[in-house]
Amino acid sequence: MLNSTRRPFISVEQIAFQKRGDSIIFASHPFSESPLLLVSGMGRSGTTVLRNCVAAHPKIESLNQESNYIFDLMRNAHITMDNDFRVKNLVVSKDQFWRQHQQLILNLHWPQKSLSNKPAKPVISTYSMLDPRAALAMLAAFPKLSICYIVRNGIEVVSSYASFKNFQHIEFTKCCQIWAARYDMIQLITHNPHGTLLRYEWLNQRRDLFQAGLTEAFQKCGLDFAPHCLSPLETRFHPTKFHGESRSDAKDLDKRKDRWQWWTDEQRHQFTDICGTAMQELNYTIPWLTP
Numbered sequence: 559m560l561n562s563t564r565r566p567f568i569s570v571e572q573i574a575f576q577k578r579g580d581s582i583i584f585a586s587h588p589f590s591e592s593p594l595l596l597v598s599g600m601g602r603s604g605t606t607v608l609r610n611c612v613a614a615h616p617k618i619e620s621l622n623q624e625s626n627y628i629f630d631l632m633r634n635a636h637i638t639m640d641n642d643f644r645v646k647n648l649v650v651s652k653d654q655f656w657r658q659h660q661q662l663i664l665n666l667h668w669p670q671k672s673l674s675n676k677p678a679k680p681v682i683s684t685y686s687m688l689d690p691r692a693a694l695a696m697l698a699a700f701p702k703l704s705i706c707y708i709v710r711n712g713i714e715v716v717s718s719y720a721s722f723k724n725f726q727h728i729e730f731t732k733c734c735q736i737w738a739a740r741y742d743m744i745q746l747i748t749h750n751p752h753g754t755l756l757r758y759e760w761l762n763q764r765r766d767l768f769q770a771g772l773t774e775a776f777q778k779c780g781l782d783f784a785p786h787c788l789s790p791l792e793t794r795f796h797p798t799k800f801h802g803e804s805r806s807d808a809k810d811l812d813k814r815k816d817r818w819q820w821w822t823d824e825q826r827h828q829f830t831d832i833c834g835t836a837m838q839e840l841n842y843t844i845p846w847l848t849p
Contacts, residue, residue: 587664593702593779595683602718603710610790621684628686632695704778710758717817721798734832741836
């Protein structure tokens with residue numbers, strides 16, 4: 559027996575579209591020509607405070623929440639376009655392929671009905687995790703894209719994963735692999751004119767460098783730095799307490815890099831094997847290897 563309570567299909571009449579020749583295309587989103595500032599980075603690396611700083615800019619329309627569907631969609635889009643057989647079987651041109659992905663992301667994240675009563679802002683922004691495939695796909699779909707990426711010491715990130723309730727189920731080795739894999743993304747950001755790399759330690763020790771990085775990311779979107787964008791730094795803090803750590807040390811962000819002292823010898827060996835090269839390239843010290 560059919561379930562009479564199932565949701566109905568969306569009709570063609572409910573979808574905004576235009577007919578051009580023999581093809582149907584989605585109507586252009588109001589943000590189609592707007593620069594997109596995409597915030598990214600691995601969890602527990604300062605991504606929340608970074609996207610709060612970006613969202614504080616008065617000329618940015620920010621969807622200030624995680625939008626990892628962008629990663630899922632665009633990574634697979636790049637896989638498709640990197641396969642000659644799949645490209646040959648496309649029923650649309652490459653330009654149309656990327657244009658439709660752009661329109662899909664815009665319509666999913668900024669529904670046009672929600673924009674009707676809002677004053678127009680020149681730049682839009684959101685957050686998504688990225689790998690090189692997803693990032694290259696976003697660059698193909700959004701010609702006016704700027705990616706602002708934040709990186710943090712691997713010891714701090716792996717330890718934070720172990721003490722943060724949302725990530726405690728992930729094994730230590732897997733956490734190391736996730737962090738080390740981000741180095742490929744960092745290399746892409748460093749060598750791409752659309753990318754800006756920020757470091758977590760600048761939040762505490764070198765706010766002048768953090769401000770300079772934000773300024774660079776804004777300028778790539780045609781904006782000047784706004785002093786109010788630093789205000790989220792005064793209220794940021796997602797407290798975690800690592801096992802064996804005192805409460806006072808847990809509250810001291812500068813001591814997060816010392817959490818390795820509660821790792822086992824096996825964990826230190828695993829971290830060195832998996833993350834050693836990336837740590838060295840990013841100029842982070844591995845204390846137990848330092849004379």
